[in-house]
Structures are given as C-alpha cells and as structure tokens.
Amino acid sequence: MNTVERYRNVAFGLTCLLVLFLIIYMLRPFWQAIVWAVTLAIIIYPVHRRIAERHGDTVGALVSTVAAMLFVVGPLVLTGLLFYAELRTMAAVVEQGADGREQSLSLSHLIDEADRFVEPYAQQIGLTDFSVRTTTENWAKSLQGKTGQFITTGIQVILNFVFGMLLLFFLLRDGRKLQIPSLDLIPLEREQSQRVLDSVYDMVHAAFLGIVLVALAQGVAIGVTYWLLGVPFPFLLALLSILLALVPMAGTPVLWVPIAILLAAQGEYGKAITLVAVGILVVGQIDTVLRPLIIGSRVKVHPAPIFFSLLGGIVTLGPVGVIVGPVVLIVGIGAAQILREMVRQAASEEEAAEDAG
Numbered sequence: 001m002n003t004v005e006r007y008r009n010v011a012f013g014l015t016c017l018l019v020l021f022l023i024i025y026m027l028r029p030f031w032q033a034i035v036w037a038v039t040l041a042i043i044i045y046p047v048h049r050r051i052a053e054r055h056g057d058t059v060g061a062l063v064s065t066v067a068a069m070l071f072v073v074g075p076l077v078l079t080g081l082l083f084y085a086e087l088r089t090m091a092a093v094v095e096q097g098a099d100g101r102e103q104s105l106s107l108s109h110l111i112d113e114a115d116r117f118v119e120p121y122a123q124q125i126g127l128t129d130f131s132v133r134t135t136t137e138n139w140a141k142s143l144q145g146k147t148g149q150f151i152t153t154g155i156q157v158i159l160n161f162v163f164g165m166l167l168l169f170f171l172l173r174d175g176r177k178l179q180i181p182s183l184d185l186i187p188l189e190r191e192q193s194q195r196v197l198d199s200v201y202d203m204v205h206a207a208f209l210g211i212v213l214v215a216l217a218q219g220v221a222i223g224v225t226y227w228l229l230g231v232p233f234p235f236l237l238a239l240l241s242i243l244l245a246l247v248p249m250a251g252t253p254v255l256w257v258p259i260a261i262l263l264a265a266q267g268e269y270g271k272a273i274t275l276v277a278v279g280i281l282v283v284g285q286i287d288t289v290l291r292p293l294i295i296g297s298r299v300k301v302h303p304a305p306i307f308f309s310l311l312g313g314i315v316t317l318g319p320v321g322v323i324v325g326p327v328v329l330i331v332g333i334g335a336a337q338i339l340r341e342m343v344r345q346a347a348s349e350e351e352a353a354e355d356a357g
Contacts, residue, residue: 029156032320033164040068040164041171042204045273048172061173065165077161083239188338196334203330207323211310214243214291218283222252225278229271231259245287246314246322304312305329 052060186193223238263272313325
C-alpha cells in the first residue's frame with residue numbers, strides 16, 4: 001500500500017468517525033426513546049411476525065405499533081400523569097399541615113413521628129435546627145412552583161413518544177431487511193455476530209419480563225394492599241414500590257416495613273399484620289419464584305453480574321438503565337467468549353503449523 005492509498009484510507013476512516021459522531025450527537029436527545037423502541041420491537045416481534053405473515057409487513061407493523069401504544073406506552077403515560085397529580089396533592093397536604101380526611105395513616109402524623117424519631121440524632125451531630133416538617137414544607141412549596149418545568153418535561157416526553165413510535169414502526173416493518181447489513185458491519189464472522197445478536201435478544205427479553213414486569217406485579221400487589229388498608233396516597237406508594245423493586249437487594253420492604261411499623265404504632269395491629277403478610281407471602285414470592293424462572297430460562301449468567309449491571313445501569317442512566325445495563329453486560333460476555341475462541345483457534349493453528357514443520 002503506497003502513501004496515497006494509506007492517506008485516503010485514514011481520511012476515509014476519520015470522515016466516517018466524524019459522521020458517526022454527528023449522527024450520535026443529533027440523536028442524543030432521543031436516545032432513551034431509541035432504547036425503548038428497540039426494546040419494544042424485540043418484545044412484540046413474535047406477535048408482529050404472525051400478523052405480517054397474513055397481512056404483510058406494513059400492515060403488521062402498523063397494527064403492532066398501535067397495539068404497543070394502547071397496551072404499553074398509553075398506560076405508562078397515564079401513570080405518569082396520575083403520579084404527577086398525586087404528588088402535587090401530597091405536596092399541598094404537606095404545605096397545609098393536615099390531611100383533611102380520616103385515614104388509618106395520617107401524613108401529618110407520619111411527619112410528626114419522623115420529627116420525634118430524627119430529632120435526638122440530629123442534635124447529636126449538631127443539626128439543632130433540623131426539622132422534618134420544615135424540610136417537607138419547603139419541598140412542597142418548591143414543587144408547587146415548578147409547574148412550568150413539569151410542562152416542559154411533558155413536552156419532551158411527548159416528542160420522545162412520537163419519535164419512539166415512528167422508530168418502532170420502521171423497526172418492525174424493516175427489521176428483517178436491516179438484520180443482514182447490521183451483521184455485516186460487525187467485524188466478526190457471520191456465525192459469531194449472530195450469536196452475539198441472539199444473546200442480546202435473550203437478555204432484552206429477560207430484563208424486560210424478569211425485571212420490569214416482576215417489579216410491576218409487585219408494585220400493583222402492594223399498592224392494592226395500601227388502598228384496601230386506607231394508607232394515604234396508595235398510587236404514589238405503589239409507583240415508589242415499583243421503582244424500589246427494580247433495585248436488587250432493596251425491593252418493596254424498604255417501603256412497606258416502615259409503614260407497617262407506623263400502623264402498629266397507631267394501634268392498627270390488624271392492618272400492620274395484614275401488610276406484613278402480603279409483603280412476605282405475596283409480594284416476596286412474586287420476586288422469589290417468577291424472577292429466577294424468567295431470567296434463568298433465557299440467560300445463562302450468574303446473578304451477581306446481572307445484579308451489578310442492573311444497579312449500575314439504573315444509577316448512571318436512570319430507568320432506561322434497566323435494559324441498557326444488562327445488555328452491555330451480555331455483549332461484553334459474548335465478546336469475551338468470542339475472543340477466547342479466537343485465541344484458542346490461533347493457538348491450535350500454531351500447533352498444527354509446528355507439527356507440520
């Protein structure tokens with residue numbers, strides 16, 4: 001290769017990197033929508049394939065996208081709106097200092113109990129002016145004044161939603177056509193590239209079904225229990241329980257155990273026992289039985305790496321880290337396995353060459 005050809009190759013490589021950087025930079029505001037669109041495409045692709053076999057790729061993609069909007073994305077958007085409404089209601093209650101209704105667990109009483117519990121420890125470390133009620137009231141006032149910020153966030157969510165649904169449609173319609181060119185871009189043999197792609201497919205299924213849906217089931221179960229027991233803001237507590245259920249080694253007990261203790265402290269022993277029983281026998285068993293069953297059947301990876309990839313993904317990337325963290329893990333494991341195979345193959349070829357010589 002002469003100097004001119006080397007210069008052209010280097011210039012072409014740098015140009016490709018620059019174009020790739022610009023593409024990533026332009027798509028940066030929508031990267032979470034891209035991740036969720038790809039995830040939904042993988043999850044609902046088997047259903048889409050059946051529809052497409054009868055009615056064609058375009059009709060199948062359209063029907064599958066509309067179904068995803070109605071049964072997956074729609075409820076999530078509604079949940080976000082309800083969460084915001086209940087959060088504002090709770091902020092108003094905190095700011096007024098009273099619930100204004102008869103409930104077995106008063107929010108105002110909860111704040112007073114927390115103040116009495118925290119005050120001795122706060123004084124020991126020199127925080128003599130610290131007050132849980134003052135802190136929560138200040139938080140409530142700041143929340144009440146952030147309506148404009150919530151509106152801006154809502155507009156961003158809508159834009160991401162539209163972009164994600166468009167991308168989902170094209171992924172479903174043209175996914176099979178894009179698969180072969182995508183595999184050709186990976187600098188591996190076709191069989192190795194396909195193996196990595198299959199492992200990512202299995203991990204996305206396992207992460208979504210074994211982590212997200214299990215957390216959703218736990219949150220719904222404990223949320224219904226809060227509502228039946230008369231605990232205030234059960235919907236908000238249910239959503240917080242779902243988020244806690246996504247975090248390994250934490251889970252819903254972080255929330256329902258203190259609430260059960262507060263119920264018992266107010267003399268509501270029957271309700272406290274009921275909450276503990278549901279938390280252990282129902283919510284706990286959902287996690288113990290379903291999660292290993294779903295994840296273990298698809299992904300042959302030790303639980304410890306999955307735990308750290310999931311936790312690290314959530315901490316660094318937010319909710320989308322539930323999917324991205326485990327996927328990065330499985331791609332890394334797949335790459336390590338392929339590298340090991342290549343090293344073994346090279347060693348075998350060297351031994352064969354030495355024997356032949």
